[in-house]
Amino acid sequence: MGQITLKQVRKSFGDVHVIPGVDLDINDGEFVVFVGPSGCGKSTLLRLIAGLEDTTSGKIHIDGKDATDLPPAKRGLAMVFQSYALYPHMTVRKNIAFPLKMAGMNPAEIDKKVEYAARVLNLANYLDRRPGQLSGGQRQRVAIGRAIVRSPSAFLFDEPLSNLDAALRVGMRQEITELHQNLKTTMIYVTHDQVEAMTMADKIVVLNAGNIEQVGSPLELYRRPRNLFVAGFIGSPKMNLIEGAEAAKLGAKTIGIRPEHIEVGSGPWSGTVALSEHLGSDTFLKVDAGELGIMTVRGSGEVNVHTGDRIQFAPQADKVHRFDANGLRLD
Amino acid sequence: MSTQSTRLASRIMVAPSVIVLFIWMIVPLAMTLYFSFRIYRLLSPDRTGWVGFANYTWFFKSPEFWLAISNTLALVLGVLIITVVLGTLIALLIDQPVKGQGVLRILVIAPFFVMPPVAAMIWDNLFMHPQNGLLGAVSRAFGAEPILYMEQYPMASIITIVAWEWLPFATLILLTAMQSLSSEQLEAAEMDGASALNRFRYIIFPHLTRAITVVILIETIFLLGIFGEIFTATQGGPGSASTTLPYMIFKQAIVAKDIGRAAAGGIIAVILANIVAFFLMRSIGKNLDA
Numbered sequence: 021m022g023q024i025t026l027k028q029v030r031k032s033f034g035d036v037h038v039i040p041g042v043d044l045d046i047n048d049g050e051f052v053v054f055v056g057p058s059g060c061g062k063s064t065l066l067r068l069i070a071g072l073e074d075t076t077s078g079k080i081h082i083d084g085k086d087a088t089d090l091p092p093a094k095r096g097l098a099m100v101f102q103s104y105a106l107y108p109h110m111t112v113r114k115n116i117a118f119p120l121k122m123a124g125m126n127p128a129e130i131d132k133k134v135e136y137a138a139r140v141l142n143l144a145n146y147l148d149r150r151p152g153q154l155s156g157g158q159r160q161r162v163a164i165g166r167a168i169v170r171s172p173s174a175f176l177f178d179e180p181l182s183n184l185d186a187a188l189r190v191g192m193r194q195e196i197t198e199l200h201q202n203l204k205t206t207m208i209y210v211t212h213d214q215v216e217a218m219t220m221a222d223k224i225v226v227l228n229a230g231n232i233e234q235v236g237s238p239l240e241l242y243r244r245p246r247n248l249f250v251a252g253f254i255g256s257p258k259m260n261l262i263e264g265a266e267a268a269k270l271g272a273k274t275i276g277i278r279p280e281h282i283e284v285g286s287g288p289w290s291g292t293v294a295l296s297e298h299l300g301s302d303t304f305l306k307v308d309a310g311e312l313g314i315m316t317v318r319g320s321g322e323v324n325v326h327t328g329d330r331i332q333f334a335p336q337a338d339k340v341h342r343f344d345a346n347g348l349r350l351d
Numbered sequence: 352m353s354t355q356s357t358r359l360a361s362r363i364m365v366a367p368s369v370i371v372l373f374i375w376m377i378v379p380l381a382m383t384l385y386f387s388f389r390i391y392r393l394l395s396p397d398r399t400g401w402v403g404f405a406n407y408t409w410f411f412k413s414p415e416f417w418l419a420i421s422n423t424l425a426l427v428l429g430v431l432i433i434t435v436v437l438g439t440l441i442a443l444l445i446d447q448p449v450k451g452q453g454v455l456r457i458l459v460i461a462p463f464f465v466m467p468p469v470a471a472m473i474w475d476n477l478f479m480h481p482q483n484g485l486l487g488a489v490s491r492a493f494g495a496e497p498i499l500y501m502e503q504y505p506m507a508s509i510i511t512i513v514a515w516e517w518l519p520f521a522t523l524i525l526l527t528a529m530q531s532l533s534s535e536q537l538e539a540a541e542m543d544g545a546s547a548l549n550r551f552r553y554i555i556f557p558h559l560t561r562a563i564t565v566v567i568l569i570e571t572i573f574l575l576g577i578f579g580e581i582f583t584a585t586q587g588g589p590g591s592a593s594t595t596l597p598y599m600i601f602k603q604a605i606v607a608k609d610i611g612r613a614a615a616g617g618i619i620a621v622i623l624a625n626i627v628a629f630f631l632m633r634s635i636g637k638n639l640d641a
C-alpha cells in the first residue's frame with residue numbers, strides 16, 4: 021500500500037509562505053514526479069510528506085490514516101537524498117542494514133534482506149567497503165538499497181541523480197524505472213530535469229511558487245498544457261509563445277506553438293535565420309520573425325539552412341495552443 | 352610534486368628549520384641529562400662530581416614520587432573524562448537553535464580566557480572558601496558544615512578547577528565537529544527509525560571520534576605539565592596530597608635547590624610523557640587517519 025493524500029497543506033517559514041496550499045492525490049503504485057523551477061518548493065513538499073518538516077496547516081493522509089503529526093519513522097516511507105546521506109563510518113552492509121537494526125529485526129533476517137538488496141542493486145561485491153570508496157553511481161545504489169530493505173509503502177527521491185554525470189544518469193534513470201516496475205511501490209520523485217520527468221513519470225505534478233499548476237500524465241501535459249506556465253515549462257526546446265495580432269486572429273491573448281510543430285519551407289510566416297544548430301538528427305533554428313519575435317523552429321536533419329537565410333514557415337494548424345488573458349488554456 | 356628534483360629541493364628548504372628545531376630540543380635535553388647524573392646543589396656549590404643514578408633512585412625510593420605519579424595520572428584522566436563528556440553534552444545543547452545563541456557561546460568559551468592562577472584564585476576564594484565561598488554558603492543554607500575542599504579533597508578540587516578551564520576548549524572543538532555533520536545524515540537516520548539516543552550513538556558519536564581524539568591528545572600534552580593552579584590553590588598540599596610530578600620537580604629545583612635531582616625528575620617526566628604518548632597513539636591514534 022502507498023496511497024498518499026494531501027489536503028490543503030500549507031507551509032510557511034516565518035512569514036515566507038513557501039507552500040500556500042496544496043491538494044494532491046497519489047495512488048498506490050504510481051510513479052509521481054514533481055517538477056518546477058528552482059526554489060518553487062519541490063523539496064519542501066517532499067519533506068512535508070516525509071515528516072522532516074511540520075505542516076503549518078492542512079492534513080497528510082497515508083493509506084487513509086492521518087499522518088500529519090506522525091514522526092518520520094512511523095510513516096513507513098523511505099527517502100533517498102540528493103547527497104545520498106550515507107553513513108560514512110559504516111560499511112555498505114551496515115548502511116543498508118541500519119534501518120532494519122533500528123527496527124530491532126534479528127540478525128539472520130537482516131543478513132537475508134541485505135543480501136537480497138545487494139543482489140537487486142548489483143552491490144554484492146562492495147558490501148564491505150565504506151561509502152567513501154565507492155563511485156557516485158554506487159553510492160546512489162547504496163542509498164536506494166537502504167530504502168528498499170525496509171519495504172516502505174512509498175519511496176521519496178529528492179533529485180537523486182543530479183550529482184551524476186550524463187551517461188550514468190541515463191543508466192540510473194532506467195534502473196529506477198525498472199525498480200519501480202519490479203516493486204510496484206509508490207514513488208515520488210523530485211527533479212528539474214525534463215527528460216527524467218517525461219520518461220519516468222506516470223503522473224507529473226508541475227509546481228510554481230508552491231502552487232500546483234497542473235497534474236497529469238507526461239503526454240497530457242505536453243499535448244494540453246493547462247496554462248502558460250506549464251506550456252513554457254514542459255517541452256524542450258521551449259514552446260514559442262506569440263502575442264498580439266497573430267494571436268488575436270485565433271481569438272486568443274497568446275498562442276503557443278512548439279518548435280517541432282512548425283513546417284519549414286512555405287507558409288504565412290517568414291523570418292531571418294539568426295542561428296542554426298545542426299545536431300545531425302535535427303536542426304534547431306532561431307528565427308527572427310519580426311512582429312512574432314524570436315522563434316525556435318525544429319527542422320529535420322536534412323534542412324539546409326544557414327545563418328542569414330530568409331525562410332518561410334507555418335504552424336501545424338491542429339497543434340496551436342491558445343491561451344486567454346489570464347494565461348489559461350482556451351478550447 | 353614528487354619528482355626527484357622537487358623532493359630534493361623540498362628537503363633542502365625544510366632543512367634549516369629542522370636543524371634549528373633539533374638544536375632547540377637537543378641542547379636542553381642533553382644538559383638536563385648531564386645534570387641528572389651529577390651533584391649540583393645550589394646550597395652547597397662546592398660539592399660537585401658524578402653520582403651515577405643516585406638522583407634517580409632517590410625519586411624511586413621516595414613515597415612522594417609514587418603519589419605524584421598517581422596524582423599526575425589522576426589529574427590527566429579526570430580532566431579528560433570530565434571535559435570530553437561534559438564538552439559533548441554542552442556542544443549538543445548549544446548546537447540547538449536558541450535565542451541569544453551568540454551570547455551563550457561567548458559565555459561558554461569565557462573560562463578559557465582566564466589565566467591559570469586567576470582561575471585557581473577564583474575557585475579557591477569565591478567558590479571553595481569555607482567562609483567566603485559560594486559552595487560554603489550553599490552548605491550552610493542546607494544546615495551543613497562547609498566542606499574544606501582544598502584540605503579534604505585537594506586533588507578533586509584541582510581536577511575541578513583545571514576541568515573548568517579546559518571545558519571550553521573541548522566544547523568548542525566538539526561543537527565545530529558537530530556542525531560539520533550534514534543534517535541530511537541525521538534526517539536519513541531519523542527516517543530510518545533511529546531514536547535520538549541511537550542517532551547520537553550511531554551517527555553523531557562516530558562523527559565526533561576524530562575531534563575527541565584531537566581534544567584528548569592536545570589536552571594530555573598540556574595537562575601533564577599543569578603547575579600554576581596547584582601552586583596557587585594548594586601548594587601541593589596538604590602534605591603532598593596534591594603534588595604532581597611537575598610540582599615535585601619544582602619543589603626539588605626551587606625549594607630544595609637541588610638541580611641534579613630536579614633534572615633527574617625532568618628526565619623521568621619526559622619518559623612518562625613518552626609512555627603516555629605511546630599508549631595514546633596506539634589506542635586512539637588510528638582515528639586520525641583519514
Ligand SMILES: Nc1ncnc2c1ncn2[C@@H]1O[C@H](COP(=O)(O)OP(=O)(O)OP(=O)(O)O)[C@@H](O)[C@H]1O
Nearest residue numbers: 033036038056057058059060061062063064065212
Ligand atoms: N528552512 C527554511 N527557512 C526558510 N526558507 C526556506 C527554508 N527551506 C526552504 N526555504 C525556502 O523555500 C523555498 C522552496 O525551497 P525548496 O528547497 O523546496 O525549493 P526546491 O523547489 O526544492 O528548489 P531546488 O530545485 O533548487 O532544489 C525557497 O524559496 C527557499 O528559500
Ligand SMILES: [Mg+2]
Nearest residue numbers: 062063064178
Ligand atoms: Mg530541492
